[in-house]
Amino acid sequence: MSSRKAVIRNIAEVPWKQFPNHFGGALSKPLVDEEGLGAQQIDHRISSYEPMAYVARHKHAVQEQIYHVLSGEGLFEYGDEKRVVRSHDVVFIPPGIEHAFYNTGLENLVFLVITSPIRDE
Numbered sequence: 001m002s003s004r005k006a007v008i009r010n011i012a013e014v015p016w017k018q019f020p021n022h023f024g025g026a027l028s029k030p031l032v033d034e035e036g037l038g039a040q041q042i043d044h045r046i047s048s049y050e051p052m053a054y055v056a057r058h059k060h061a062v063q064e065q066i067y068h069v070l071s072g073e074g075l076f077e078y079g080d081e082k083r084v085v086r087s088h089d090v091v092f093i094p095p096g097i098e099h100a101f102y103n104t105g106l107e108n109l110v111f112l113v114i115t116s117p118i119r120d121e
Contacts, residue, residue, distance in 0.1 A: 007037055011046070021058060025050030026103075034118050043115040049074065049103040057100040060093075063120045065113060067091040067101065072109035075102045 009031060016027040030036055032044035049072075057077065067076070073086040078099040085091060093099055103109040 004038065009037070016048075021056040022053070023056065024053035026053040026055055028113065039118065041116055041118065043113075043118050045113040045115075046070075047109075047111055047113055049101070049109040051103050051106060051108075053109075054102040055100060057098050059098045060095050060120045062095050063115050063117060064095060065091075065093040065115045067093070068112040068114070070110045070112065072103065072107050072111075073105040074109040075104045076100075077102075 011029060011031065014029040014031060014036070016029055018027055022028070026047070026049045028045040028047040030043070030045050032039050032042060034040070034043070067085075067090070069085050069087055069089045069091075071087050073084060076083050076085050076091055076099065078093065078097055084104075101109075
């Protein structure tokens with residue numbers, strides 16, 4: 001029998017963090033993660049990027065990611081393409097695809113980030 005338990009987490013109790021390669025007020029709250037909750041398969045964050053904030057171009061070796069935009073708008077770069085994304089748009093990023101995300105709008109860009117597996121090994 002597993003000793004793991006279901007958890008309800010209040011978002012207000014989770015501090016904002018600026019992760020590496022995030023700039024200009026690109027903040028995230030790690031809501032479900034290995035460190036805080038002991039998650040083993042998935043990392044779930046809410047991110048809020050101030051206008052002009054961004055995450056630098058990068059790629060993942062094995063991780064898949066989903067960005068689900070809740071509000072605001074920004075420019076998503078992947079490979080050689082650039083697309084404006086807005087509220088309710090969903091972006092799927094498979095491993096090996098170089099990508100970056102910029103808040104090019106006038107208000108905060110708020111989106112969920114779901115990543116699996118947790119580690120990019």
